[in-house]
Amino acid sequence: MxxxxxxxxxxxxxxxxxxxxxxxxxxxxxxxxxxxxxxxxAGAGGVRGLAAVEQVLxxxxxxxxxxxxxxxRFIDAGDDVVVTGAQRGVARATGALYxxxxxxxxTLAGGKVVRMEAFTDTALMWKAFGAHxxxxxx
Numbered sequence: 001m002x003x004x005x006x007x008x009x010x011x012x013x014x015x016x017x018x019x020x021x022x023x024x025x026x027x028x029x030x031x032x033x034x035x036x037x038x039x040x041x042a043g044a045g046g047v048r049g050l051a052a053v054e055q056v057l058x059x060x061x062x063x064x065x066x067x068x069x070x071x072x073r074f075i076d077a078g079d080d081v082v083v084t085g086a087q088r089g090v091a092r093a094t095g096a097l098y099x100x101x102x103x104x105x106x107t108l109a110g111g112k113v114v115r116m117e118a119f120t121d122t123a124l125m126w127k128a129f130g131a132h133x134x135x136x137x138x
Contacts, residue, residue: 009108027113032048036056036118037118042063063093063129065092065095066089070087071083079108082103087120091128094128096128097128104117105117
C-alpha cells in the first residue's frame with residue numbers, strides 16, 4: 001500500500017499546484033488532523049476536520065500575494081509519506097520575498113489522508129511579514 005500512498009500524495013501536490021482544491025479535499029478523511037508548527041500564521045499547533053483545514057488554506061491568499069511549494073523528495077515510510085522541498089512566497093503586507101524549506105509528513109489510512117504535519121522555519125516567514133511570530137499558544 002505504501003507506493004499507493006506516495007502516488008496519492010504526489011497527486012495532492014499536483015492538484016494543489018493546479019488549484020484543484022476539490023480534488024485535494026476529496027483525498028482527505030473527514031476527520032483529518034492538520035498540524036502546522038507553533039508560530040505559523042494559521043493552524044498553529046493543529047486543527048481537525050475538513051472545515052478547519054479549509055479555513056487554514058483560505059488564510060494563504062490573505063497573507064501571501066504569491067505562495068508555492070516545490071516538492072523535491074517523496075519518501076515512502078509505509079503509512080506515512082515524507083515530502084521535502086523548497087517553498088517561496090511574497091508577503092502581501094510588505095511585498096517581501098520569502099524563501100525556505102519544508103518537510104511534510106502525510107499519514108494515510110484506507111487511501112485517505114488522515115494527518116498532515118508540516119515543519120518549516122516560521123521565523124523566516126515572519127521576517128517577510130515584517131512582524132514577530134506569536135508565541136506557542138497562538
